[in-house]
Amino acid sequence: MALTREQVEKVSLLARLRLSPDELDRMTTQLTAIVGYVDQLSQLDTTGVEPMAHALPLVNVLADDVVQPSLDREAALAAAPKHDDECYLVPAVLG
Amino acid sequence: MSLLRHSATTLLSQMSDGKLSSVELVQEYLEQIERHDGRVKAFLRVDAARALKQAAAIDDRRSRGESLGPLAGLPVAVKDLLCDEGQLCTCASRMLADFRPPYDSTVVAKLKAADAVLLGRTNLDEFAMGGSGENSAFQVTRNPWNLERTPGGSSSGAAACVAAAMAPLSIGSDTGGSIRQPAGLCGITGLKPTYGRVSRYGLVAFASSLDQVGPLAGSAEDAALLLEVLAGHDPRDTTSINAPVPRYSQTIGQPLAGLRLGRVREHFGPGLDPEVSAAVEAAVEVYRSLGATVCDVSLPHEKYGIATYYIIAPSEASSNLARYDGVHYGYRTDERAMHDELAAERKQLAATIGKRDFDAQADAVENPLLRMYRQSRSEGFGPEVKRRIMLGTYTLSAGYYDAYYVKALKVRRLIANDYEAAFRSCDMLIGPVSPTPAFKIGEKHSDPLAMYLVDLYTVGANLAGIPGISIPCGRSRDGLPIGLQLQGPAMSEERLLRSAHMFQRNTDWHLARALLD
Numbered sequence: 001m002a003l004t005r006e007q008v009e010k011v012s013l014l015a016r017l018r019l020s021p022d023e024l025d026r027m028t029t030q031l032t033a034i035v036g037y038v039d040q041l042s043q044l045d046t047t048g049v050e051p052m053a054h055a056l057p058l059v060n061v062l063a064d065d066v067v068q069p070s071l072d073r074e075a076a077l078a079a080a081p082k083h084d085d086e087c088y089l090v091p092a093v094l095g
Numbered sequence: 096m097s098l099l100r101h102s103a104t105t106l107l108s109q110m111s112d113g114k115l116s117s118v119e120l121v122q123e124y125l126e127q128i129e130r131h132d133g134r135v136k137a138f139l140r141v142d143a144a145r146a147l148k149q150a151a152a153i154d155d156r157r158s159r160g161e162s163l164g165p166l167a168g169l170p171v172a173v174k175d176l177l178c179d180e181g182q183l184c185t186c187a188s189r190m191l192a193d194f195r196p197p198y199d200s201t202v203v204a205k206l207k208a209a210d211a212v213l214l215g216r217t218n219l220d221e222f223a224m225g226g227s228g229e230n231s232a233f234q235v236t237r238n239p240w241n242l243e244r245t246p247g248g249s250s251s252g253a254a255a256c257v258a259a260a261m262a263p264l265s266i267g268s269d270t271g272g273s274i275r276q277p278a279g280l281c282g283i284t285g286l287k288p289t290y291g292r293v294s295r296y297g298l299v300a301f302a303s304s305l306d307q308v309g310p311l312a313g314s315a316e317d318a319a320l321l322l323e324v325l326a327g328h329d330p331r332d333t334t335s336i337n338a339p340v341p342r343y344s345q346t347i348g349q350p351l352a353g354l355r356l357g358r359v360r361e362h363f364g365p366g367l368d369p370e371v372s373a374a375v376e377a378a379v380e381v382y383r384s385l386g387a388t389v390c391d392v393s394l395p396h397e398k399y400g401i402a403t404y405y406i407i408a409p410s411e412a413s414s415n416l417a418r419y420d421g422v423h424y425g426y427r428t429d430e431r432a433m434h435d436e437l438a439a440e441r442k443q444l445a446a447t448i449g450k451r452d453f454d455a456q457a458d459a460v461e462n463p464l465l466r467m468y469r470q471s472r473s474e475g476f477g478p479e480v481k482r483r484i485m486l487g488t489y490t491l492s493a494g495y496y497d498a499y500y501v502k503a504l505k506v507r508r509l510i511a512n513d514y515e516a517a518f519r520s521c522d523m524l525i526g527p528v529s530p531t532p533a534f535k536i537g538e539k540h541s542d543p544l545a546m547y548l549v550d551l552y553t554v555g556a557n558l559a560g561i562p563g564i565s566i567p568c569g570r571s572r573d574g575l576p577i578g579l580q581l582q583g584p585a586m587s588e589e590r591l592l593r594s595a596h597m598f599q600r601n602t603d604w605h606l607a608r609a610l611l612d
Contacts, residue, residue: 003489008485011485011488011489011492012485013469014488014492015413015484015485015488016417016420016465016468016469016472017469017472017473017476017481017484017485018466018469018470018472018473019473019481023481027481027482027485030482030543031482031485031486031489033543033544034405034482034486034543034544034547035486035489037401037402037405037544038402038403038405038406038490038499038503039402040399040402041399041402041403041406041499041502041503041506042498042502044396044399044506044509046502046505046506046509049505049506049508049509050505050508051501051504051505051507051508052504052505052507052508052511053304053504054304054334054560055290055291055304055305055511055558055559055560055561055585056290056291056334056336056560058333058334061330061333063330071197071198075197076197078195078197079194079195079196079197079423079424079425080422080423080424081421081422081424081425081426081427082427088422088423090422090464090467091430091433091434091463091464091466091467092463092464093462093463093464
């Protein structure tokens with residue numbers, strides 16, 4: 001199934017990417033090829049097959065409800081592109 | 096004989112016997128890096144001062160008779176996607192070019208506790224997405240056997256540095272073949288453990304249900320030494336397996352009597368290079384001569400492996416990489432330029448539709464926060480990472496989720512069932528690692544789908560969660576290494592390593608080092 005440029009542009013919004021017109025063209029061609037390839041799975045009858053989200057038979061891991069030491073605020077903020085003493089800073093959302 | 100020819104196991108005993116110091120050893124490797132890495136480009140960063148300081152401290156403790164860790168004084172290279180507190184961890188991405196994590200990954204903490212010397216950080220495909228290393232934002236690593244060829248990927252530098260005798264041991268990660276494929280193309284030994292055998296805490300996430308850290312080394316014996324340190328339960332990784340770690344390095348010398356090998360029929364089909372096929376068949380004969388029985392087995396859903404993988408891995412990646420938002424850490428676009436662009440867009444829109452309509456359509460121009468996210472991500476990620484984020488976002492989006500993502504999870508179950516059935520009639524599967532020897536740099540770079548197909552024989556183990564090992568078993572007429580893959584049931588690392596060692600005790604492919612021979 002061929003993807004349209006409009007579909008790809010919509011996906012780029014969902015993916016929080018901003019693609020240039022060139023990138024959108026290229027991505028449309030490439031995603032069409034890849035989706036065309038993975039579409040072969042539709043030939044397989046998987047009726048009654050339980051989806052396998054994980055390789056391990058996982059059980060819930062419970063921890064005691066006790067406060068453990070964790071990263072302090074200064075260390076957590078240190079790698080942020082923009083921050084003050086307490087918070088991450090982002091561009092104003094409301095004008 | 097140069098120190099660089101010795102195995103890690105030998106070097107370790109020379110150090111504990113007092114015949115060799117860690118400083119001398121580290122110095123030797125640093126000189127080899129200095130001589131050759133300008134061309135190979137395996138390392139993104141080498142911290143010689145830090146390595147020598149660590150080595151001197153270990154020598155000092157040894158001279159005082161203190162007890163030392165199991166890797167005391169051995170240099171280890173680390174793929175640049177495992178956190179080492181306060182040190183750069185770039186994932187070969189512009190997004191994390193300046194990122195210094197505030198904590199150690201469990202793997203790095205274990206290496207430190209084992210008294211290994213951290214030699215440097217190796218190159219990779221950006222965020223481990225790729226099979227040639229060409230997706231690194233910083234440099235292209237070359238195959239030490241032929242500098243025009245790729246070392247494979249994504250653990251490109253991890254494999255190349257061992258093949259070129261620039262490190263005796265190195266750490267990689269494998270999501271669809273990223274340890275085994277470069278190990279195979281570079282003629283070294285690489286092991287992907289059972290999912291959950293090694294902690295993922297502090298491993299920068301790509302596809303969380305598939306990612307696994309493992310050793311690359313010059314031999315199965317050396318890989319055993321390293322895996323013994325890396326493996327084990329970690330309460331910080333909820334998918335970590337809580338089971339004791341076997342003494343791999345102690346049992347490695349025990350051959351396996353009555354070994355039953357399954358020759359995977361689907362791994363010898365069309366597309367397999369004749370030279371690779373011949374080398375792998377010859378390896379099967381070596382095992383036969385050592386008393387193994389070989390039977391043909393079938394993995395009927397194996398042909399759907401790549402399609403299944405390229406739905407599941409990008410889906411998980413698109414979720415995992417949503418964290419790179421230009422806010423918490425990593426790259427942020429230049430805000431002034433962004434605000435100027437938004438102001439120009441507003442002005443242009445107002446001029447086009449008139450002031451009254453413009454006020455009514457305040458949302459027509461993107462809000463600055465959303466624009467900051469999108470602009471930062473678009474400038475920070477390279478083309479392959481964007482492609483996979485797009486693909487994963489698509490396969491998870493409303494209307495496509497069942498047709499793609501859930502469908503792939505069902506086929507994943509069928510693939511895992513095939514392995515389970517195969518292991519009822521044999522102990523281990525034997526076959527090639529990759530369809531061809533190392534391909535040329537640039538050969539597949541412009542065709543993403545062709546690049547994806549290089550993982551044809553390796554993705555199955557990740558989907559099923561089972562371990563696999565890649566060992567060298569021959570060389571092509573052009574002198575390029577050929578890899579043999581063994582796969583076993585979950586938690587069979589000990590048997591895989593022993594089987595690989597059986598082979599290596601009777602062959603010498605693993606002894607060759609590209610830049611020394």
